[in-house]
Amino acid sequence: MELDNSPNDDEKYFHPLFSSPDADLQVDQVLAAKGASVYFRLHSHNLKTASGFFRQMFMLPQSAQLQTDVLYLEEDASVLENLFRMISGLAIPTIDSYKQIDPLMDAIEKYDTPGPLSIIRVLVMTPPLLNNPFQLYALATRFEWHQEAQHASTQTLAYDLHDPEIRPPLLKLSTSALLRLFDLHRVRREGLRQRLNDPPFVNGGLATCNNCNAVIDYHTWRELKYKIIFEMDVRPLGDSILDSGLLEWPEALTCWQAKCAQAGCSRSLYDKGETLRVIRECIEKLPKCI
Template sequence: MASIDPVRKTHPLFNSREGNIVLVSAEGTLYRIPAFILRNTTGFFRALLPPLLQAAQSQSGVVDPIEVDEKDVVVERILRMLCGLETPRWASFDEIDAVITLAEKWDAPGPISVIRSAIMAPHLLQDSLRLFILASHFGWEEEAKIASTYTLTLSIYDEQHMEQLERLSTKDLMRLLAFHRRRRDDFRTFLDSDEPFNAGNATNHFCSGCGEKVDNHTWRELKARMFYEMDQRPLGDTLLGLDMEEWPESIACWSAKCRKPECGRFYYNKLVTFRDIQDCLDKLPSTI
């Protein structure tokens, strides 16, 4: 080996006698790796190492250390995968992004495939937007579809998501935004239809008890509130739950009844309406 600063430490897992290539992390840690491992697992070193090894044989017989810009946590993780060693559980997409960026730079399909099999872990699914970004970047359609479903809990147009959305290609960004918009707009179309919501949407609707014309303003206000909720959270899980029971619009709608004292019939059947709203939600597209 070429002379190495003795102050630098060698990583204990990567200090093999057969390690004729030395990688140096951004933090100065040395990683001794057999050249054949790097050549066989990465396109980058497959192209880089042969001329370096050939030059070393004809000159000093050693290869100078190769500097890597990434920190130890990234270099160690990718080398574990390249060498078939145990890989710790991924804690977050911050870890994944750093390692997969290096794997892509090195043209290392093995680590990328390992990461692909790991990103569907439940705790990573909660970071659905970053999962969608990663899956879209690599063309992993199945994972992208699953991630798109989990993004339905997000108000996608909020400013807090803008930085992440800017990482998407125009095509993938439009696919995701169109999916969210389609669920919201399709839901509104269902709510505005005469079937099954004839009691609230008919131009002229009359009380079934006395024939008095019905004022449907409470239903229209409830529809507007439900549309707003779907815009904020297209999954629709805020509808039909306990929270909805406390909306002023819900209370007004379910208590609306005929103004004739001798009649007093309620305008809307709450249980039937809930069932019909759930049917509408079930008909909405669930993935991109």
């Protein structure tokens, strides 16, 4: 933020919504966007009411208050327009991307404006902003919005955190927020892994057929189990396992077709319906949010 003397009023370009000549912003003082591209004249009462930053500035002793005509701000005109619209109770333009949200949130935090902060909190939970789980999660954890962070963490379960394309938004997270997200993904994978080792699933190499007592090697189940765990690693939501994986994967088809090799027996080794039921039940009970 820089201070300087301003040119004459007729040489300034005032934003049409913030150009009232009777605005009393410390007498004739105005706010200028980055590069002095646009000037804003607001009532000091609005700024002091809505902004902790300006309230503190205007509370300084008269001798210490700004004696310049222009207060040059570091934000560009579009960011300041959205911020000033919010604190003035005016309609705001459509905000539908985090390219608009991110610099606006920096200004909201810098100037300590809780009103605009509450507006953004509602806005990010609506489409299309709601469809950006990692950006939402970063914002929600930054401002300690617990419910929004939980919702966003659930949405991330459709993604592989090790995907290089996911790296940029992950780098914006605090260490704590990042670890909580990795913990959620890992807990879901390990929870299913453990369940697949418990009855009625086979957890071992060799067993005997219940029908003829012939030795059976359950290698087809082991291969399917590894495939399931791998899928949970890349998509912890688990929907791809239930919706198509256990019906279409080659490992699944081989498993459901497996029979006892003893002559005259040919008993099916696996109960497809029961297996799908138990796996679905397990996935539905796994933690869904941080």
